[in-house]
Amino acid sequence: MNKQEIAYILDQAASTAKPVEQMAAKNKLSLDDAYQIQRESIALRVQRGEVITGFKLGFTSKAKMEQMGVHDLIWGILTNEMELQQNETINLNRWIHPRVEPEIAFRVSKDINRQLTLEELPQFLNAMAPALEVIDSRYKNFKFSLEDVVADNCSSTGYVIGNWLPLSTDISNLKMDLVINDEIVDSASSAAILENPLQSVVELSRLASEAGLIIKKGQIILAGAATAAHFLKENQVATGQVEKLGSVRFKTV
Template identity: 30%
Template sequence: MTTTATDALHDVAQDFLAAYESSQPIQPPRETIPNLDVTGAYRIQQLQEQAFIDRGEQVVGRKIGLTSLAMQRQLGVDSPDFGFFTDAMMYRDTDPIPTALFIAPKVEPELAFRLGRDLPADPTLDDVAAAVDAVYLAVEIIDSRVEDWNIALVDTIADNASCGAVILSEPVGIPLDQLAQVTAVMTVNGTETGRGTGSEVMGHPLEPLKWLAGVLAAQSVPLKAGDIILTGSFCGAAPVTPGADVEVDYGTFGKLNITFF
């Protein structure tokens, strides 16, 4: 990669970091950097990750996005992606959420998994299941530092897979052999905005985690014990504004109730 190309990636990473502070979105990176590819987009993301670490935040997990057909169709892309989240981006479901932290927030119902052991670079689904030591009900707040959610795959990757924040329940007792049958119904201010089942997340909610282990291994980034992984939305995302009350009903496994202010 030429010095000029490297400088362009750094410049876009700095633009994204500034957008977090100013709440002013930026141009799509694909327009700023002609022929931007997935490798370059992840490099922009990695530069931001390092900036968060340098200011004292701890990367505690990864989010996998675009794992359901509903989300791929909603955002006009055709493959999964991933991003990171830090301790400063995590909330419990009892926390009121300040919408002022975001530019154009939307919510997605998901499941999250904590690893009790490191994952190999090319795990089987059985390896992944054996590594999971906790399951959480989760809502991801996705947000776009790109103007008007005008994103292609490289844009959302560069923008940390559009991650805004992560909201987790306490660990719940969902048997791993029932994950594909888990249902989620999301309402915003009492109106249903989406529903889905675990099978809509790449056929099984642990399949994205298996995919991620392989992709990260190619970047020499292992998945380690203690990492928390969100594996993708059960349905399309719904926008939220100040005063929104979000409920996600997971049937017999519980509910998440979240208030935005």
């Protein structure tokens, strides 16, 4: 199979909510090939009228790497079709086997076209917020290699952003909880995300500029999950809460 065919199969798997077999090993895909497939699959979405809204980092915490057995930071692209509203009720039929994870989001205030340092970030970001990300691997049993998950746009599926706040709070050690209904099902410190979630933006600025992509003003960046991800079931309320930043939730049916 060529890269375009693989991108098409993954795009169809996402839009029809039908899982597919892993393809990287069989087709001897390199990591570069996988990112090219990711780009092709985003191009298919853009051709349908979707708009790129930002970027996400994955495997920025040990909990996530250990859960998925993959040991390298990855990045993917978000579109408006993935955007969920706060308190929205979502029908799980649209996905295959979705999981949810608590995150922190940043909003870009000025185009980023080179690698930034931590110290420079306040010139390029103007807000942060608690967030929840929904990931839904297009592969059977949510099992994949690093190349497979990258080709699948890092399982990107949905995200909901809480209220935006100024960048004035130190976020290097805040408690982050994933709450399902009224029960805290997982917690971690934000330090689990590369020792400081802002470091995810530094990493993304490096990766995007190496790939020749500009992170645009107004786009958002999801720093990656602090905890493992948890499967969603019907009739749940999923809440992400971050100490000092507040909480964000959605419901499922």
